[in-house]
Amino acid sequence: MKIDSLYEYIVLTHYLNFTTAAANLHTSQPNLSKHILELEQELGVDLLKRGKRLELTPAGTAFLEDAIQIHHAYKDALRRAREIASHDIVELVVQEPYVMDAMSEILFKSVMRFKRENPYVLTKYYQEKGKKSVELLEQGKIDIALTVDCNSIEWIEQVSEKKNLIFFPVIQEQLHVWLWDHHPLARRDAVTLEDLLHVPINMTATRSFDPMRYAVLDLFQKSVGARPNLQTYSNDSLNEFFMNTQDRNAVFLVSEAMARSQLLGMHYDMVSLPIDDERARITSYLLFRSDYQKLAIDRFLETVERVVADNIERSATASYLGDITVEL
Missing domain, CATH: 3.40.190.290 (D-Maltodextrin-Binding Protein; domain 2)
Structure with missing residues (x-):
């Protein structure tokens, strides 16, 4: 699972529109759709109801909460790693x-x-x-x-x-x-x-x-x-x-x-x-x-x-x- 795909999913759930979300992510709508589909296939669940209006499935709502926590944890880990890399480490x-x-x-x-x-x-x-x-x-x-x-x-x-x-x-x-x-x-x-x-x-x-x-x-x-x-x-x-x-x-x-x-x-x-x-x-x-x-x-x-x-x-x-x- 790519961390970028999690972030794309988080942004998409905010707008519930592939075109608007893709524009904010500076990517194309087909590319975003492909990434979300690959994420669903990897998880083995449908995250979205695709119809006249885009809606989250119950599984999609539950996964969103975890995805936000995972993304925040990743950003914190990345920040700590970069801070440590910029300092001399003493044992x-x-x-x-x-x-x-x-x-x-x-x-x-x-x-x-x-x-x-x-x-x-x-x-x-x-x-x-x-x-x-x-x-x-x-x-x-x-x-x-x-x-x-x-x-x-x-x-x-x-x-x-x-x-x-x-x-x-x-x-x-x-x-x-x-x-x-x-x-x-x-x-x-x-x-x-x-x-x-x-x-x-x-x-x-x-x-x-x-x-x-x-x-x-x-x-x-x-x-x-x-x-x-x-x-x-x-x-x-x-x-x-x-x-x-x-x-x-x-x-x-x-x-x-x-x-x-x-x-x-x-x-x-x-x-x-x-x-x-x-x-x-x-x-x-x-x-x-x-x-x-x-x-x-x-x-x-x-x-x-x-x-x-x-x-x-x-x-x-x-x-x-x-x-x-x-x-x-």
Whole structure:
């Protein structure tokens, strides 16, 4: 179907006269009649009643409404394409989140808003199995990465200085423990890090998620002076990892938002409890190279700030952006 034929049909329905419509379209009456007949044959319906007076059939009236919308959509698409073609297009690649938690909600809403407000920036997600965030940044495959830390910035300072990276804190949440409802700890209102010291803690072995494992190790070492009992499982994604709950003696450490998520809620015989310790807080960061050249990164961070300010449901127990505090 030719877009020109749609426009000719729209004009013809306005005048309901082939001669007058052809004159306004700067074409001949036979040529216009041929195009409309070809359109009817392609659609397999009669659009017009041809007699002493030209009239629309019921099908012709219905098709007219759609034809007008299609024509307007085509003109809008053409305008956008020409505008983009006249500008230099910048690409912004963001690491895709692992699970639907508070950080991923902020990121998804920020990307959607950023795309809407910055049509000349080609924004897309990227994920590569087995690759760490820092590796993807160093290889130039992404512009903005994701990482986490459990309330200690020594590792961040070391990586930032060594790798020439900037850590942009977005949200800090209290850690929760997710466990089977028959677990001895499940009868408590809250647990402490000391309670978890000798309890098996499930962690993923996938390299992409190593920051969380290292953060948990560092948290226990600094807070209780001992190494926790981590059990590792190899999974392609965190969604798959959270389905691995066969060990009923083990627990999972999750963020506050993750503890309330639908993903974990599918396990009706498991519960989440807060860890009653101010040290047990997890901070989620956006990560990018300090020598970045793209102004789009600055604009994206501004978009994140606006999304956090007015487009998410804030938790009363979480901290955001400039209100985040970390301890050495």
